[in-house]
Amino acid sequence: MKAAEFDYARAASVEEVCRLLDSANGDGKIIAGGQTLVPLMVMRLTRPSLLIDVNHIETLKGIMIDSDAVVIRACTRQYDALNDVALAKALPLLAKGLAMVGHPQTRNRGTVGGSLANSDPAAEICLLARVLDAEITAVSSQGSRVIADKNFALGAMTTALSSEECLTEVRFPIWQIAGRIGTAFDEMSIRRSDFALVSAACQVALDQSGVCRRAVVGIGGAEPSPLRVDAMEQRLVGTKLEATDLAAAADLLRDAIDPITDNHASADYRRRVARELSLRVMTVARDEALAARN
Amino acid sequence: MAEQNFRYISKKRRPKEDRRFLAGSGVFVADIAIPGMLHVGLVASPYSFARIRSINAEAALALPGVHLVVTGEDIVAGTDPMMSGLDAPKLRRYVLADGIARYAGEWVAAVVADTRAIAEDAAELVEVEYEPLTPVTDPEQAMSSESPPLHPEHGSNILFQKKWVWGTVEEDFAAADHRIAFRARWHRSSTVPIETFGVVSQWNQAQQLLDVWASIQMPKFHDLLGRALRVPGNAIRVHYDVDVGGSYGVKRGLKHSILGGYLAKRLGVPVKLMEDRLENMRGGDAQGPDRIFDMQAAFNNDGMIRSLKIRALDDCGAHAGRAPLQLGKPVGAICGPYKVNSVEYEAISVTTNKTPQEAVRGFGQAPTNFALETMVDRVAAHLGMDRLEIRRRNLITADQFPYLIPSGSTYDSGDFHTVLDKTLTAATYNDLIKRRDAARAAGKLAGIGLSTCLEPSGGNSAFEPLFNPKNETTTWMEASTIKVDPFGAIVVIMNTSTSGQGHETLAATVAGEILERDPDTIRVLHADSLSAMPSNSPVGSRMAIMLGGATAGAGKKIKASVTAIGAKKLGVAIDAVEYRDGNVVLRSDPSKKVSWEVIVEIAHRKFHELPEGMEPGLQASFVLEVPTGGTLPDATGRVQMYPCYAFESHIVYAEIDRVTGQVTLGPYTVGHDCGVMINPDIVHGMTYGGIAHGIGAALYERFLYDDTGQLLSGTFMDYLIPSSHEVPDVKIIDHCTPSPLTAFGQKGSGEAGYLGGPAAIACAVNDALSPLGLKIAELPMTPSVLGDLIATVENKRT
Amino acid sequence: MSEHDITLKVNGRTYRGKASARMTLVDFLRDELRLTGTHTGCEHGVCGACSIIFEGQAIRSCLMFAVQADGASITTVEGLAEPGTLSVLQDCFWETHALQCGFCTPGMLIASQTLLDKNRLPTDEEIREAISGNLCRCTGYKQIVDAVKLAAQRLSGLNAPVKSDG
Incomplete structure (x- = not known):
């Protein structure tokens, strides 16, 4: 080797x-x-x-946070992002997902941008980028461009980056919405530190009366790249996220998803687990939002 | 609990060998570098079954830094095949494929180059033309006469098939109140040490001597190496002082060592062959048992199991390896710790287009124990009887030892009920039941697993004559030598390598105990194969018994010499003195003594003061035959397999996620009786490790093949060894029933935990599944396996 | 192809050597500097036997090329204590017999030491998380967790005020 x-x-x-x-x-x-x-x-x-x-390029390192977004430069270590208190406060979901990346020694060296650029179907950071509608900046000798995350991953281990482009930073927007926000991240991996067979992330915003104003739910590991189901998210908005709403949304996910089969799990298994994990993260996110002080 | 008054044995003492590893100064084979040493790269077959049409090494040889490329033709011309251990003379197995590649990953050619990286570059350039053949990967299909044999000269894919009947099986089945039959499946896993196998070989032309440093744990290694290389054993010097980075049975790279020796001899330079992880997983020939058990049990209304019929079909892979014989050792504990009147056992070993097996921790006993324990649980379920109660009724009782089982082995000692009861108490079993029931009431899948299993120990090889009547091996001896230098410093020489079992601590503790000298002052060496006395290596949980016993024997000889010298010095008869702390004192007046230092000096310098006929110097060797060894199987295949029997009872709590199928284990309690423990920390460590290994086999680890024979789990990202997250905090409860057969009452313990763990975890999973009406007798029970199984009923429900 | 001069500070000592670009850091430490305490178990970043402290953080030295480490400061198992002595952590590993074959041990020590450097009184769960990237096939991890706990107690005891009430 x-x-x-x-x-x-x-x-x-x-x-x-x-x-x-x-x-x-x-x-x-x-x-x-x-x-x-x-x-x-x-x-x-x-x-x-x-x-x-690129490990010695200082301009590729650092985390910048303002009221609009968390911007993580590409060569920022996962460890540094995970241990950034301001980041966890600004975007709790990001911190929850980062905690599930690999184990201490890979987080110490692994970078946020590197994980995105490799686009492993099960990578937590790719799922986070997907649910948070991240914007990815790529630079080449021809200039720079911003790629919306939904256009970034083209499949397992392939991205919209050309072979002449360098990913420089990723911007995770902070929701500009009045209300209470709740988040959750969960995953099913065979051993705890393994790549997930299925992962799920959710962020919801509830208004004063507990009605969902915005919801995102994403699933990683199940398809060649992280996915979201529009109909599922739409099913949640305007409801109070009662158990029946969540179950109905989860069913929409189950019906829409087209999972992979590999030597660890079948497509049917991933479909069931995706539905279940989506339920779990929606429930936790809702409860967190309800418990949040305004 | 029998407690002898030991000075060092059974005491908490820091293991001798730990310090060098903690300082990072262990010397493993990968650490060995000899000036001018070249490196081996390997060309492996991408096909699981293919005829090799041609091999063109021109481009590889043209690469700068490449010295040699060898193929199967060279090997067939220059070496002899490895032996199978069976009476199957037409089976030929060479270190490189000889015209046919029989599994994906089999070595087809070897490259020698300046660096490993260049060797890998060159290996890619070796052009091999293959003619793919149709592989067979299902062992039952492989048995069919329609399946073309992997080894046409042998004529069949069946390497071994034999049925033994011990006792009145048919009568017992006919007379019993009930009979059940089921299939249990133990899929392929292995011990997978974190160090891969490696070997450094150096041929010294002037001395006509091959020096070998290898990561080896193997009986008869140098004999077999010499035979394959067509040199006498005294032309090979295996250095057994190389630290071995874990083995648990599998570090038997005879194939690698033959190849390394051949290359070193041919090139006249030192050669290193170090498997990388990918080679280790698919081409290291170190996978483990892959077994289908068809089990039948006959039992009565009172739960008493009267008779068993066991058919064990093992998929041994492409070559025999040690796989067939791993069906043999379980004969020595074929009915577990239970009073079973009669047993029928059919053992079948079949070739398929998969990687060959090696000896794995327990040598076939762990899968057998899993099948037996599953059988006990199925009997209980059939009768509606508690799983604990059925064990209590069937376990051999303490007053029945020594206990002869139908297949001819006598269990030396034990107190199974007491160990089980102590385990139940420590596990707070009644609280566990409440916890399980509360979890169930809350909608969870919760279960408690238990197992009561034996660890046969003392590593004999009676399965060899049992499986091959032409093999009349009846001894599996082990030696130890103790030397005392002119200033009284003690050296113990053991005769094999060590791979984490603490043999240096063992030998020093035993020598210290006998000679009443501080073990920390005793040095333990590993002889090389030329200077070594006989050894059969640390296999079959034997070293506490065998190295411990041999060292005790040598120590007693030294003690006798010292006593005789002291008596002569005091001018009295031997029975007038006694040995105390290395000194010799007059019984009638202990103030009169001759000190250790004086006696040692007499032995080395003062021949005139030595008792008549005594050799000068102070040294002794002892070669111990395995207790109960020395006999061949009788005509019905009855044989005393191993001498000693350790016992373990596991209790584990488990919950299963209904959707993901993820199993969460713990609390986990194990009661363990291996007689007298020489060093408790070492015994406990191996037990914790054995349980972790068992958790892997039960829940995570599998060498998974597709239908074409391609290995799908050949990396550490796919072959899932439990990490610190997956292994719960285990509580060990010790018990001591001394063996009457050994020097201090000790039994073996190197396989502890692994022999009962998988059975207990499977039991817990089945208990958790029982409210759904589900059962499973297949390992590993991975999340997807369990998730898919649970879905079959959960889908119906919704 | 490209060959590079490399200067590394390892265990406080400066080493200079040459490596082709494709030589991993662990191979450089072992084969060029002959610091063989760091081991390779899988060479693909899973087993953790090659763990070292790189610029203050535990990392896998099989997942970096030596040339990338040029100019860096590294601690390997050989540097965890003054030569001829054992660190508190190493001594605690000995006390609890937190090893058997010794092959994963250097990586376990590195993972545990960097935990204790950041967290003087870790919980069992924190210890298990810290060593979760280091596979051990011998011990089942129990005596390793015990060793780290013992080391934490001893290290904090060193700093604690002396109690007179026993």
Whole structure:
């Protein structure tokens, strides 16, 4: 398990990353935390000719929070994001999901942007980006663009990023809505630290009378990339999120989802678990919102 | 509880070997580097069954840094095949595929290069032309005469099939009030140590000697290596002082070592072959039992189990390995700890296009115990009897030992009911029942599992003659040597490697106990294979009994010499003195003594003061035959398998998530009786580890193959070893029923926990499922397996 | 292809060496610097045997290329205590026999030490979380958890005021 040969370059700036990517003619790979990329390289499932190290670019690190959004720069360690108190306050769901990423040693090295760029179907951060309608900034020598998360993941381990683009930051908008917000994240993994067979995330906003004004529910691990079901979310809005509402929404999810089968679980299993976990996160998020002080 | 007055044995003492590992200064095979050493890369078959048409190594050889590429043809010409252990002379197994690849991952060619990375580059460049054949992956289908045999010369995929009948089975079945039949399935898992297998080989042309450093735990390793390499055993020096990073049975890389030895000899340079994890999982030939049990039991209204019919079909993979013989050891505990009058046992070993097996912790006993315990639970369910009560009724009672079972083994000692009762008390069993019932009332799937299982120990090899009458092995001895230097420092020399079982602590503790000297001052060495006395390696939970016994024997010889020297020095007869703390004192006047230092000096320097006929120096060796060993099976296959029998009773609480099928375990209590513990921390550690391993086999771990024979769980992302989150806090309750057969009353314990854990967890899962009317006798019970099973009734409900 | 000069500070000592780009950090530590206390069990980031402290954080050294670590400061198992001595944590591992074959032990020590560096009195659950990325096949983890708890007690006891009431 030794990687095939490659050239290595430690980039000092995003501009240099872009230049190096251009020079590699589509065969360059960016390494940030390496927690996903290095196993693929030593198994020789990925063979970049040039590895571009972004770990020393200070402008790719840091978390910025204002009333509109939490912005996490791409090379921010998952550990740093998880331990950011202001982040947890601004976007509790983000903190809840980050706590379920890998285990301490992979979080210490793994990055938020790296997880997104690899787009593993079961990665918690990809699901968080999906439910929070994240905006992902990518830079190339041609300039920069912002990609809405719903357009970002194209399937398992494939994204809208071109081989000349460098993911620089991800922006998680904070809901600008009057009301009480509740969140929940849950997942089913065989061992606790494993990638989830199915994960679920939910964020709801209730008004003063307990009526749901906005709801998002996302499912990871079940399909090649995280999914949301519009009809399900619409079913919740305007209700008081009674058990019957949640069950009806969960049924809509169950009917809409088209899960994968692999050696750990069947599609039917994932469908049942997706329905169940969606129920659990909707319930917890609702209860949290109800308990929240305005 | 019998307690002898020991000085060091059974006391809490820090294990000797721990310190070097904590300092990071253990020496594992991967740590060994010899100047000029080259590295091996492997070309593995992508097909589970294929004829090899041609191999072209030109491009690989052209790569800078590549020294050699060898194929099956070279190996067939230059080595002899590995032996199967069976009377099946036409089975041929070489270290590289000889014309046919029989499983995906089988080594087809080997590359030697300056670095491992270059060797991997070159391995990719070796062009192999395959003609795919139709694989067989189902063992029952493989048995059919329509299935083409993997080994055409052998003529069939059945490597071994034999039925033994011990006692009046048919009569007992006819006379019993009830009969049940069911199938139990133990899918393929293994011990999967965190260190893969590795070997460094160096051929010394001038000395005509092959030095071997290997991550090895294997009886007869150097003999078999020499035979395959066509050199005498005294041309091979295996260094048994290499630290082995876990084994639990499987570290038997004879294949790797033959290849490494062949390459080192051919090139005349040191060669390192270190499996990577992918090679280890699919091509390391170290997977474990893969067994279908068809169980029948005959029993009466009172719950007494009268007779068993067991058919065990094992899918051994592409080559025999140790798999067939792993059907043999359970003969020695074929009815578990229960009073069963008669037993029929049919053992069948079948080849399929999968990775071969190696010896796995318990050597077939853990799957058998799982099948037996499932049987007991099914009998209880059939009768509507409590699972505890049926065990109490059927367990052999303390006054019945020694107890002869139908298959010819006599259980040495035990007090099963007391151990079970102590476990129930410690587990607060009645509270557990309340907790379970409350959880059920709250809509949860909750269950309590229990198992009462045996760990045969003392590692004999009576299954070899049982499975192959041409093999007349009746000894499986172990030696130990003690040397005392001119200043009184003590060295114990053991004759095999160690892989975490604490043998150095064991040998030092026993030598210290006998010689009444502080074990911390005693050094323990591992002889190499040329200087070693006989050993059969740490297999079959044998070292406490065998190395402990041999060291005690050597110690007693030293003690006798010291006593004789002291008596002579005091000018009295031997029976007028006694040995105390290494000194020799006059019984009638203990103030008159000769000190250890004086006696040691006499032994080494003062021949004139030695008793007549005594050899100078102070050293002794002792070779211990396995207690109860020395006899061949009788005509009906009755045989004393192992000498000693440890007992364990597990009680575990479990809840299952109705939708995800996730099992949460704990509290977990195990009562354990392995006689006298030499070092309790070591015994407890192995028991905790055995339970964790059992949790893996029961819930998580499986070498999963698709229908074409491709391994789907060949990485640590797919083969799921329990982490600290999955293993609950286990409580161990000790009990001590000494063995009458051993030096201190000790029994073996290296397989503890693993032999009863899977059965107990399966029992808990079934208890939890019982309100749904569901049952399952298949391991591992993964979340998806249980989730899918529960859904079959939950879907009907909704 | 590309060969790189690498300077590393390991266990307080500066090492210089050369590595091709594809050499992982663990291979560099073991094969070039001959610091063989750090082990490789899976080389794909699951088992944790290769854990080291990299710039103050426990990481897997099989998931980084050596060239990436140029200029970094690293602690391996060999550096957890002064040569010839054992740290409190190592001593507690010995006291509870928190190891058997010793292969995962360096990684367990690294994971536990970095926990104790941040959290002087961890709960059982926190200990289990801290070592959850380190697989052990021998111990079933129990005596490791006991060792870390014991070390936490001893370390906090060192700092605690002396009690006279016993």
